Amino acid sequence: MKPILLRARGEENSRSINTYLRLGGYAALKRALIMDPADVREEVKNSGLRGRGGAGFPAGVKWGFVPQSTTRPRYLICNADESEPGTFKDREIIHTEPHMLLEGIIIASYAIGANTAYIYIRGEFWTEAEILERAIAEACRKKYLGKDILRTGFDIDIHVHRGAGAYICGEETALIESIEGKRGQPRLKPPFPAVVGLFGCPTVVNNVETLACVPHIIEHGAEWFAGIGRDVRNSGPKLYGVSGHVEKPGVYELPMGTTFREIIYEHAGGIRGGKKLKAFIPGGSSCPVLPADRVDIPADFDSVAEAGSMLGSGGIIVMDETVDMVWALENLLTFYAHESCGQCTPCREGSDWALDIVRRIRAGHGQPRDLEALERISRHASQGMTICPLGDAFCGPIASFLKHFRHEFEDYIARAEPLPPKKLPVLPVRSDRGPFGI
């Protein structure tokens, strides 16, 4: 497949509006603006485009939830928080062709009737925020942004809003709170943001990659887009980010449904140093881990779900045969314990508690009942027991590591030296120490 979203990778000045125009940029916008917004929504719906931020919700359907008769302002938010460990694809789009993202945002705003859009970008992406600011200024000068764009009567402004270091702000309602100038604590749903979102108004939140697909759908048609990939439920090009123990880590743009084997062995050059694959996390760290023998499944939403995990953001973390899976789970739990926003008891306490247990197991003081405790935590902090899915995000790893690599935990426990009974940590202990114990 010829790259679509990353077609300009490696080209000089790929970020400038002139390059973008030379590659046919903003033609889709002109076409969209003479369509009825409902037809734009329909086209995106028919393309089968599913959200690339993690949940895979059909974009056109989400746009359809926005009330059309409202007199309140409507907002579009582009989610560029990109904080899920193992995910680094949105950054690649911004570095390559920021105007593709802007064009997608303008078309999506038109489709839902928004006149203001915000790009919420993680605070660490300072360089990327600058790239976007520059692109916005260019687009304003050429009248693709601002009042009455291209003399169509449609007004649209895009503002960049920088986060300040909080994974939870990738969750759409926490993100909304964060733009409103508050702590990033997720809201209860319903009401969904499409009805009551930013500043209490109807709001659509879409991921960078989702929005970058939109101009191509409008330009080449829904059928063309649906023809890329496995089927209409798993359609389009997909950016797979491969990291960890591979020879050539990086972002690869391939048709949705390419197998993990092809991605890891052909594109990413195979396992580093000729070692054997042990396990891979298919779509960012909150997706359940899969053992090496699942490497032949297609990397699309439905196939990965059937295999008991999720395609998530498409960030594939590859681990070779030398990796200690107890250590790997401890590392992931360190992340989630740090990032829980603290609103819901099962998530706040559960993530710390699970981390303490796994740390203790690895330190050589595990007990047989620990695994049961971990499983109990993973049941009780997930599946609707918390306001947002951050609970699920750390419970999936716990359950899957125990399912596929239980023997490694049991080996640690079998070799453990019991602590004197009085010193057993009974209550969860808040520990802010880093992964190196310092």
Place this chain on the structure above:
Amino acid sequence: MTLARTRPLTVAPPDTLADVSFDEAMEARIEEILAKYPTRQAALLPLLWLCQDRWGWISPGVMRAVAARLDLAPAHVAGVVTFYTMYQTTPPGKYLLQVCTTLSCQLCGTSGLAEHLREKLGIGFGETTPDGRFTLLDVQCLGACGEAPVIQVNNDYYTGMTPEKLDELLDGLQ
């Protein structure tokens, strides 16, 4: 050309930030920020960034000034500042060395880098060198896992780091 391309932070000493006011240039920026949002409160994160760029960190005095400027309760501002990890509430060194310690970076050798930094600088995570040059921080995934291991220094990413590259980088950061 050296590897280092990061400019030092301007870090205001605590006694100068007990009571702050915004100069004309900052006021102009604040007006620009306010114009982007329908509520004043929404300007909070951008205004805090503006202050941190200017003074290097957010002191209680800065929080009070921000609260007054946006008609917010000081407690609300303090709550927000402490929620987000990137706002510094104590004066940092001129260079914030932020080492990614999440899985993909760890698989590619972060712990060696962290050890190297600790030995070389004689400080642990969360500490600042006595000369006020470096603050060492452990941070979570920086969203550049394909180029692991990653270190962020102030606003800049340094990717594919090795102990040798680290030495070159540190020497360049004056």
